[in-house]
Amino acid sequence: xEEAVERQLAVIRxxxxxxxxxxxxxxxxxxxxxxxxxLVVKLGVDPSGSDLTLGHTVVLNKMRQLQExxxxxxxxxxxxxxxxxxxxxxxETRKQLTREEVLSNAKSYADQAFKVLDPEKTEILYNSxxxxxxxxxxxxxxxxxxxxxxxxxxxxxxxxxxxxLPISLHEFLYPLMQGYDSVAMKADIELGGTDQKFNLLMGRxxxxxxxxxxxxxxxxxxxxxxxxxxxxSKSLGNYIGINEGPNEQYGKTMSIPDELMVKYFELVTDVxxxxxxxxxxxxxxxxxxxxxxxxRLAREIVTRYHGIxxxxxxxxxxxxxxxxGAIPDDVPEVQLAEGTLWVVKxxxxxxxxxxxxxxxxxxxxxxxxxxxxxxxxxxxxIKLENGMILQVGKRKFAKVILQ
RNA sequence: GGAGGGAUACCAAAGUGGCCAAAUGGGGCGGACUGUAAAUCCGUUGGCUUCGCCUUCGAAGGUUCGAAUCCUUCUCCCUCCA
Numbered sequence: 001x002e003e004a005v006e007r008q009l010a011v012i013r014x015x016x017x018x019x020x021x022x023x024x025x026x027x028x029x030x031x032x033x034x035x036x037x038x039l040v041v042k043l044g045v046d047p048s049g050s051d052l053t054l055g056h057t058v059v060l061n062k063m064r065q066l067q068e069x070x071x072x073x074x075x076x077x078x079x080x081x082x083x084x085x086x087x088x089x090x091x092e093t094r095k096q097l098t099r100e101e102v103l104s105n106a107k108s109y110a111d112q113a114f115k116v117l118d119p120e121k122t123e124i125l126y127n128s129x130x131x132x133x134x135x136x137x138x139x140x141x142x143x144x145x146x147x148x149x150x151x152x153x154x155x156x157x158x159x160x161x162x163x164x165l166p167i168s169l170h171e172f173l174y175p176l177m178q179g180y181d182s183v184a185m186k187a188d189i190e191l192g193g194t195d196q197k198f199n200l201l202m203g204r205x206x207x208x209x210x211x212x213x214x215x216x217x218x219x220x221x222x223x224x225x226x227x228x229x230x231x232x233s234k235s236l237g238n239y240i241g242i243n244e245g246p247n248e249q250y251g252k253t254m255s256i257p258d259e260l261m262v263k264y265f266e267l268v269t270d271v272x273x274x275x276x277x278x279x280x281x282x283x284x285x286x287x288x289x290x291x292x293x294x295x296r297l298a299r300e301i302v303t304r305y306h307g308i309x310x311x312x313x314x315x316x317x318x319x320x321x322x323x324x325g326a327i328p329d330d331v332p333e334v335q336l337a338e339g340t341l342w343v344v345k346x347x348x349x350x351x352x353x354x355x356x357x358x359x360x361x362x363x364x365x366x367x368x369x370x371x372x373x374x375x376x377x378x379x380x381x382i383k384l385e386n387g388m389i390l391q392v393g394k395r396k397f398a399k400v401i402l403q
Numbered sequence: 404g405g406a407g408g409g410a411u412a413c414c415a416a417a418g419u420g421g422c423c424a425a426a427u428g429g430g431g432c433g434g435a436c437u438g439u440a441a442a443u444c445c446g447u448u449g450g451c452u453u454c455g456c457c458u459u460c461g462a463a464g465g466u467u468c469g470a471a472u473c474c475u476u477c478u479c480c481c482u483c484c485a
Contacts, residue, residue: 165480165481166479166480166481227430228440228441251439252439254438254439254440255439255440256440257440257441258438258440258441259440259441260440261440289438290438290440291438291440292438294438294440295438318439321439322438322439323438323439342452344452345452355449355450355451356450356451356452356453357448357449357450357451357453358432358448360452360453361432361433361446361447361448362432362433364433364446364447365432365433365434365446365447366433366434366446367432367433367434368433378452378453379452392433393432393433393434394433394439395439
């Protein structure tokens with residue numbers, strides 16, 4: 001019995017940033033085994049749409065592990081909060097979503113999440129189910145459970161408050177709604193990033209308020225993006241998307257800072273602990289070239305989302321294109337009419353540069369090549385040829401197709 | 404409800420009548436060096452077929468030969484008091 005508990009704990013602890021409180025988790029697991037009753041695990045999902053990044057998969061990974069341990073995993077789609085318009089993005093108010101948008105976003109989220117989770121064993125819930133019917137009286141009652149000072153403990157609010165930045169009153173309601181979700185779901189465990197700490201604890205607080213057993217908060221570290229400093233996010237553009245092509249995923253992985261490699265291995269791959277230890281020591285003793293370790297990482301990531309063959313192909317592609325400076329074979333094609341075109345115009349027409357000024361600059365800075373020849377005069381006229389390869393910077397290519 | 408402070412480019416922050424397409428820093432982009440890493444160095448960072456022209460300093464009007472800078476109204480934010 002205790003052995004089984006320990007085994008579960010070991011899996012859960014792997015890569016986890018914090019478990020609050022761990023003793024309660026032990027108790028819950030023990031009871032779950034004794035009564036053969038799986039724990040309810042909650043993961044809140046923001047239906048603001050678009051594509052998942054590797055950052056999102058950190059938590060999903062942990063969900064899957066819990067799933068494999070036999071617990072009940074519930075994905076909670078925040079459709080209600082989504083329709084109201086979540087203001088958490090400090091700088092700009094998010095646009096409000098229609099019912100249809102929310103549902104289609106939720107579906108696309110689930111499709112993506114199922115690349116990590118087992119769809120057969122995953123339940124999907126919507127918080128509009130219990131939030132929408134609440135009366136104003138209910139809301140007032142809910143808000144009376146905590147004070148402004150308590151709210152301001154949340155880092156985000158605190159920072160804005162002390163920094164004289166605006167906080168809208170309704171923003172205070174979001175942690176409450178999220179916390180109330182836990183009450184409605186009778187969650188045993190809620191998973192989230194460390195940035196969700198406040199909200200996860202809010203769930204505990206409200207459950208207590210409602211006379212329920214409190215959930216355990218399990219927090220995963222935040223995965224830094226390609227820049228190695230800021231949280232991986234779509235809006236910062238420093239992300240690897242799980243829907244991205246093999247070549248993109250591979251290349252982007254290669255560009256993460258070395259220091260992040262191990263963390264990536266731990267949080268977004270299935271590389272076994274023993275092997276991970278070898279990689280770590282290899283890097284420390286310099287018997288393993290960081291580049292090779294990173295290539296392994298890139299391979300692992302691409303394999304997960306595209307399969308082993310695609311991963312190998314992406315690696316080949318990477319080697320030829322970037323290590324040897326060759327031109328990739330999957331260059332996007334651009335249709336153009338036959339004739340002669342001013343370079344600057346050519347670059348903007350093909351979408352390689354956003355404006356003439358930008359294109360001009362690229363040329364002047366020596367970042368433009370046509371068929372491998374550097375163009376250094378912004379006034380150059382180009383005779384278009386079928387199959388002509390345009391290159392801007394290191395990564396942007398286009399192939400000319402004459403109509 | 405009262406009093407005061409503020410809004411400048413991607414962000415932060417100078418500029419208070421012409422020398423301002425707007426200092427400086429960060430970020431971004433390009434180049435060199437590399438392992439498409441980091442660090443470093445150089446360049447660049449409104450638009451336009453660009454030694455010139457056009458549109459920008461919260462919004463709209465006005466004063467002036469000339470406004471980011473002065474005046475009026477409006478919008479938004481912040482602080483203190485009640």
